[in-house]
């Protein structure tokens with residue numbers, strides 16, 4: 001069999017079997033937040049957020065990144081002259097999830113799934129945007145004034161927050177290699 005015919009017959013093979021798991025909604029939403037975090041170029045802390053409406057539909061996702069047009073042009077430093085650190089510039093995952101929510105989506109009443117507890121600035125945004133709940137994965141800055149202030153504001157605003165409890169320890173996504181037709185001679 002020549003190479004073209006062999007590749008052709010490969011293409012006619014059935015697709016590799018994909019193992020299907022049934023994900024419960026909350027695992028799925030936090031997994032989307034975790035996957036979104038992986039888009040961040042922050043070398044130290046990658047954060048992802050997934051905004052879900054009352055119909056259990058994702059209306060926006062986000063990760064921490066530099067403002068549009070500034071990626072690669074501003075520092076990711078944690079220390080040094082304040083103006084040379086990321087803290088002056090970075091857009092947090094929660095802000096991006098709210099801003100990225102599709103134009104016709106109402107973020108009021110949404111739940112924010114986020115991989116790291118929201119900072120005080122994002123908490124203000126969460127409250128003012130009318131979100132109804134925050135579900136977080138990690139709270140590594142729990143003893144900092146920012147996180148304490150966040151919790152104080154959420155408590156006073158009557159917005160519940162809870163640590164995410166997963167039902168599946170791992171959600172793996174394997175992308176099968178699928179040869180595309182027209183690429184046989186590559």
Ligand SMILES: Nc1ccn([C@H]2C[C@H](O)[C@@H](COP(=O)(O)O)O2)c(=O)n1
Pocket residue numbers: 042044045046047063064065078086090091092093094114116117118119122
């Ligand atoms: N809820 C949060 C908290 C932090 N971020 C971003 C902001 C920075 O890029 C990074 C924190 O940096 P670190 O001080 O841990 O080096 O995470 C966020 O998007 N959402």
